Amino acid sequence: MDRYALIGHPVAHSKSPAIHAAFAAQTGQAMSYERILAPLDGFVDTVRAFINEGGRGMNVTVPFKLEAFALADQLSPRARAAGAVNTLSFGADGIHGDNTDGVGLVRDLVANLDCPLAGRRVLLLGAGGAARGALQPLLDAGPARLHLANRTAAKARELAAHFTQLAGSVAFSAGGFDDIGSDPFDVVINATSASLSAAAPDIPASVYAPGALAYDMMYGIEPTAFLRAALAAGAARTADGVGMLVEQAAESFLIWRGVRPDTAPVLTPLRTPPVVE
Numbered sequence: 001m002d003r004y005a006l007i008g009h010p011v012a013h014s015k016s017p018a019i020h021a022a023f024a025a026q027t028g029q030a031m032s033y034e035r036i037l038a039p040l041d042g043f044v045d046t047v048r049a050f051i052n053e054g055g056r057g058m059n060v061t062v063p064f065k066l067e068a069f070a071l072a073d074q075l076s077p078r079a080r081a082a083g084a085v086n087t088l089s090f091g092a093d094g095i096h097g098d099n100t101d102g103v104g105l106v107r108d109l110v111a112n113l114d115c116p117l118a119g120r121r122v123l124l125l126g127a128g129g130a131a132r133g134a135l136q137p138l139l140d141a142g143p144a145r146l147h148l149a150n151r152t153a154a155k156a157r158e159l160a161a162h163f164t165q166l167a168g169s170v171a172f173s174a175g176g177f178d179d180i181g182s183d184p185f186d187v188v189i190n191a192t193s194a195s196l197s198a199a200a201p202d203i204p205a206s207v208y209a210p211g212a213l214a215y216d217m218m219y220g221i222e223p224t225a226f227l228r229a230a231l232a233a234g235a236a237r238t239a240d241g242v243g244m245l246v247e248q249a250a251e252s253f254l255i256w257r258g259v260r261p262d263t264a265p266v267l268t269p270l271r272t273p274p275v276v277e
């Protein structure tokens with residue numbers, strides 16, 4: 001039985017063990033997946049102890065994604081771009097670090113929510129770890145335009161500077177909430193933590209194009225202040241981040257086991273019904 005785990009602080013609330021157990025049952029993989037609460041100053045020791053006990057891989061959550069990045073002996077290109085690691089694999093050649101958050105977001109949008117990004121106008125709110133992880137996969141999806149906006153404009157501009165070379169033909173820009181401008185967007189993604197404090201990012205109502213999707217990476221708060229404000233401002237539909245959670249887990253599962261699980265049976269019971277006002 002191969003052992004995997006989620007490491008974080010806290011971890012008690014996480015749906016990841018149930019998601020991976022469902023994937024393992026569905027694909028017939030002999031594996032276990034547990035929660036490990038690491039002391040705030042004990043991430044590396046906890047990972048090493050798990051490896052010594054025969055552990056094969058870990059998902060990494062708050063607040064250890066940067067420490068996981070520093071610990072990895074090899075990094076995937078997307079982990080390098082994100083500057084953070086949420087998936088560790090342990091092999092004979094050392095510790096491999098990857099980041100599946102952003103690809104999970106894009107997969108949820110494109111495959112589950114039928115929201116193609118190619119040629120579309122995308123507004124990404126926030127400049128923390130979640131936004132950082134999402135930027136390369138969003139640019140790779142080929143939108144016509146990607147604008148990064150953050151409450152603290154300087155942080156958005158600083159973050160965007162790391163990704164300019166990856167933008168290719170995408171019109172990529174960054175700034176504060178007050179200089180988003182009046183151009184509408186087809187997809188507006190909230191990667192801020194405002195929803196944790198029941199707040200909505202202070203953005204103009206004009207950002208929503210007809211038919212626009214408002215997506216909140218936050219999940220478990222139904223519906224968030226951002227999604228309510230989005231509908232009031234003219235967004236046509238909403239989704240929370242539970243699909244991103246399930247899709248990033250599926251990508252980690254693929255890295256570890258070499259098989260991609262079918263996410264639909266796992267996601268459907270977890271998906272919050274769209275907000276209808």
Ligand code: NDP
Pocket residue numbers: 101125126127128129130131150151152155191192193194195196197199200201202217218219241242244245246248
């Ligand atoms: P960070 O702490 O790294 O970043 C926080 C960001 O939120 C900053 O850009 C900050 O702006 C902004 N912010 C905080 N409060 C407000 C507010 N009241 N109004 C406007 N902006 C605000 O957090 P993360 O990037 O790690 O996480 C962001 C969100 O994404 C969380 O809700 C998290 O749960 C979710 N998430 C979901 C995942 C999923 O699988 N669904 C995966 C990862 C994250 P400033 O710079 O101005 O302080």
